[in-house]
Amino acid sequence: MRRTDRWWSGAIVAWSIAVGTLAFADVDTPARPLLALGFLLVCPGLAIARLLRLGDGISEAMLAICLSLTVDTLAAAALLYAGHWSPNASLAIVIAITDAACLLRGVGWPGRPAQVRVERAAARRTPRVRGPRGHREDRLA
Amino acid sequence: MGILAALLWAIALPRVDPADFSDIGLVSALPMAGYAALVLVTVAFVAALREQPLRPLLLVFLLSLLLFMVYGVTAVAEGTTRFNAAWRHTGLMDHIGRTGRIESGFDAYFDWPGFFILGAFVSRVAGVSNLLGYAQWVSVLLNAMYLLPLFVIARSSTSDPRIPWLTSFIFLLTNWVGQDYLSPQGFNFFLALCLIAILLRWFRVVSPGAHVIWRMPGLGWGWRRVPRRLRDGLRPENIENAPSSKRQRIALLVIWLAVFAVIDGSHQLTPFGALFAVSGIVVLNRCSVRWLPVGMVAMIAAWLYFGASAFLASQGQSIVGGAGDVNSSVARTATDRVSGTPGHLFVAQANVVYSTTVWGLAALGGLRLVLVRKSRDTVGAAIDGRRDVVTTAALALAPFPLIALQSYGGEMFLRIYFFALPFMALLIAALLLPSRTNGRSVWNFAATSLVSLALLGGLLLCRYGNEQINYFSRDEVAAADHLYDVAEPGSWLASVNWVVPLRYRGYTTYRYTPLNNLLSEVAPDLAVGSTLDPATTDQIADALAALAAGEPFYLYVSRAQEAANHLFGYSAISPQALADALEASGRFRLIYANDDTRILQLVDPPPRATT
Numbered sequence: 001m002r003r004t005d006r007w008w009s010g011a012i013v014a015w016s017i018a019v020g021t022l023a024f025a026d027v028d029t030p031a032r033p034l035l036a037l038g039f040l041l042v043c044p045g046l047a048i049a050r051l052l053r054l055g056d057g058i059s060e061a062m063l064a065i066c067l068s069l070t071v072d073t074l075a076a077a078a079l080l081y082a083g084h085w086s087p088n089a090s091l092a093i094v095i096a097i098t099d100a101a102c103l104l105r106g107v108g109w110p111g112r113p114a115q116v117r118v119e120r121a122a123a124r125r126t127p128r129v130r131g132p133r134g135h136r137e138d139r140l141a
Numbered sequence: 142m143g144i145l146a147a148l149l150w151a152i153a154l155p156r157v158d159p160a161d162f163s164d165i166g167l168v169s170a171l172p173m174a175g176y177a178a179l180v181l182v183t184v185a186f187v188a189a190l191r192e193q194p195l196r197p198l199l200l201v202f203l204l205s206l207l208l209f210m211v212y213g214v215t216a217v218a219e220g221t222t223r224f225n226a227a228w229r230h231t232g233l234m235d236h237i238g239r240t241g242r243i244e245s246g247f248d249a250y251f252d253w254p255g256f257f258i259l260g261a262f263v264s265r266v267a268g269v270s271n272l273l274g275y276a277q278w279v280s281v282l283l284n285a286m287y288l289l290p291l292f293v294i295a296r297s298s299t300s301d302p303r304i305p306w307l308t309s310f311i312f313l314l315t316n317w318v319g320q321d322y323l324s325p326q327g328f329n330f331f332l333a334l335c336l337i338a339i340l341l342r343w344f345r346v347v348s349p350g351a352h353v354i355w356r357m358p359g360l361g362w363g364w365r366r367v368p369r370r371l372r373d374g375l376r377p378e379n380i381e382n383a384p385s386s387k388r389q390r391i392a393l394l395v396i397w398l399a400v401f402a403v404i405d406g407s408h409q410l411t412p413f414g415a416l417f418a419v420s421g422i423v424v425l426n427r428c429s430v431r432w433l434p435v436g437m438v439a440m441i442a443a444w445l446y447f448g449a450s451a452f453l454a455s456q457g458q459s460i461v462g463g464a465g466d467v468n469s470s471v472a473r474t475a476t477d478r479v480s481g482t483p484g485h486l487f488v489a490q491a492n493v494v495y496s497t498t499v500w501g502l503a504a505l506g507g508l509r510l511v512l513v514r515k516s517r518d519t520v521g522a523a524i525d526g527r528r529d530v531v532t533t534a535a536l537a538l539a540p541f542p543l544i545a546l547q548s549y550g551g552e553m554f555l556r557i558y559f560f561a562l563p564f565m566a567l568l569i570a571a572l573l574l575p576s577r578t579n580g581r582s583v584w585n586f587a588a589t590s591l592v593s594l595a596l597l598g599g600l601l602l603c604r605y606g607n608e609q610i611n612y613f614s615r616d617e618v619a620a621a622d623h624l625y626d627v628a629e630p631g632s633w634l635a636s637v638n639w640v641v642p643l644r645y646r647g648y649t650t651y652r653y654t655p656l657n658n659l660l661s662e663v664a665p666d667l668a669v670g671s672t673l674d675p676a677t678t679d680q681i682a683d684a685l686a687a688l689a690a691g692e693p694f695y696l697y698v699s700r701a702q703e704a705a706n707h708l709f710g711y712s713a714i715s716p717q718a719l720a721d722a723l724e725a726s727g728r729f730r731l732i733y734a735n736d737d738t739r740i741l742q743l744v745d746p747p748p749r750a751t752t
Binding site for chain 1: 237238240241242243254255256258259261262263265266267268269274275286289290292293296328331332335338339342385388389392393396399400402403406407
């Protein structure tokens with residue numbers, strides 16, 4: 001696990017603990033809305049998107065927000081339609097998914113995709129050739 | 142230039158007074174320093190785009206500045222949440238958050254509740270009673286979010302790194318329709334753009350071959366008659382997918398379906414917009430997952446059957462009856478919105494001209510990509526953009542079949558514009574972007590700057606032209622808070638029209654009604670601007686008492702209702718004149734007043750006439 005991976009995973013888990021503590025203990029502090037909104041907007045999706053190892057910052061950012069909103073909505077709606085509406089329980093589900101994804105990334109699962117491994121190995125064997133405009137489209141993780 | 146623009150904006154913003162909004166909205170209240178700041182940031186971005194190599198940090202700074210200036214101006218200047226619908230949506234979140242129930246069949250919102258469930262969940266976790274304290278910044282947040290999938294889409298259509306930046310810039314200059322507030326459509330638009338971005342980036346058809354459509358029987362003969370230059374431009378080239386493994390693509394497909402499931406249960410129209418766009422991509426053979434449209438139709442049908450059955454049972458006939466009636470939809474969409482005072486008419490006509498201009502520029506962009514000869518001396522970056530011009534053009538046209546579904550309350554052209562805008566922005570970027578040969582030309586710089594400034598001016602007029610009624614003052618909000626504090630559940634909360642910051646509490650526990658129709662029925666012959674005589678006032682009070690049927694009845698009269706009545710000519714009786722007459726009649730008593738609002742309560746029983 002690279003140092004940046006550890007940093008990202010640690011930051012997301014710490015954020016989830018902070019939001020979980022504030023929400024479950026119902027702490028009334030000015031920081032709670034910003035911490036909670038930021039976490040629910042970014043963290044679940046970012047944790048999952050990093051598992052995909054897409055190696056492209058903008059695509060990963062897009063997926064992070066898109067997936068976060070999707071996970072939040074599905075977790076809350078599932079409990080509501082099951083007749084057990086509970087924002088705290090939904091938050092617990094979201095935090096569990098987020099931290100599980102961070103943990104999986106931490107233990108190196110699912111590994112690098114085979115195609116990426118092959119291409120990276122090929123890139124190591126051959127000198128790097130930049131495109132005519134130095135476009136970063138093909139850069140890998 | 143960017144820093145100077147930020148300084149000028151900081152000087153101008155505190156001087157924007159909502160009280161100065163005229164019939165043409167914000168543009169009448171924005172100081173000259175504000176306009177200067179906008180011009181500077183626009184020209185600075187166009188200049189930054191000419192630098193080689195590009196400086197991404199500078200471009201991000203200028204885009205962020207433009208985003209904050211154009212989409213955050215009302216958040217700072219007004220300080221309250223715009224749009225009566227945003228207050229209504231907050232009420233739905235409040236209801237779900239408090240009760241944990243979906244009142245299926247109460248209204249259409251409850252049958253597509255995904256966005257409101259999310260809002261209820263988020264506000265509870267954040268520990269706030271509602272999201273109104275943050276809602277005025279939702280436009281800035283949503284437009285920033287839109288830029289991410291837009292950037293991915295633009296990048297997957299071209300190898301020129303300038304086009305994604307210019308596309309983002311053009312999108313910010315042309316998003317006038319104002320759907321980007323605390324609304325299901327604004328939220329779902331982001332998700333739908335992400336779906337398209339995922340398909341175009343990771344699920345392209347990479348095997349060489351012609352379009353499916355070119356293989357259609359009978360088309361081959363006609364196709365050979367098309368001039369070769371045009372034909373070559375229309376034929377898509379083979380573009381590589383972003384590097385991905387089979388495992389990654391399976392995971393992305395699962396994510397894709399989950400995101401569409403959320404869209405499906407969150408908004409009535411967006412699933413159809415996404416369906417048409419994805420169908421276009423599949424028909425043009427640009428997506429390797431060809432069963433997606435069928436899967437989407439199945440998911441839409443499943444939600445209509447299981448999730449929205451109550452709504453369909455009550456409203457299905459009117460919905461199905463309107464489907465296919467294109468003439469009616471076009472007439473309602475095109476004409477119903479163009480009426481009112483001269484100032485409002487000017488804004489409404491500007492909306493039409495502006496939208497047509499954007500569509501025209503996009504068409505010219507597509508034409509340029511198709512027709513420009515690809516030769517060594519003109520192989521510029523813009524020309525590379527034609528690799529996927531067919532797909533982009535198809536995505537820009539894909540929302541038009543929505544007009545056949547229904548008029549959507551006269552808003553369908555707005556929604557079509559919104560769905561098409563990202564792809565129109567991409568085509569306009571291709572039009573404005575200099576090719577290699579004229580890349581350093583002053584004329585190209587001047588032309589791009591002028592077009593951008595014209596688009597920006599039109600955006601300010603069209604987006605904020607009705608700001609008099611989109612804006613709610615702090616007095617109006619304070620009065621609404623007071624109304625909820627004194628009115629017991631089950632009360633009638635009436636207003637003269639719908640332009641009110643109400644329904645954010647007690648969405649289902651109070652009875653809400655606008656009085657426009659009732660007033661027209663009781664006093665059909667009143668001339669516009671006339672005052673009410675005592676007999677007519679008594680008639681109106683009687684009608685309201687009959688409507689109340691013994692329940693407490695409150696009338697909320699405010700500045701925004703007055704402005705809406707003035708701009709649109711909703712009712713011959715002005716809200717303030719009605720409040721004056723009812724108060725003077727003794728049938729209503731004043732229970733609250735401030736500079737912008739009055740709240741009257743029906744006196745029950747009515748006072749006996751003394752003889």
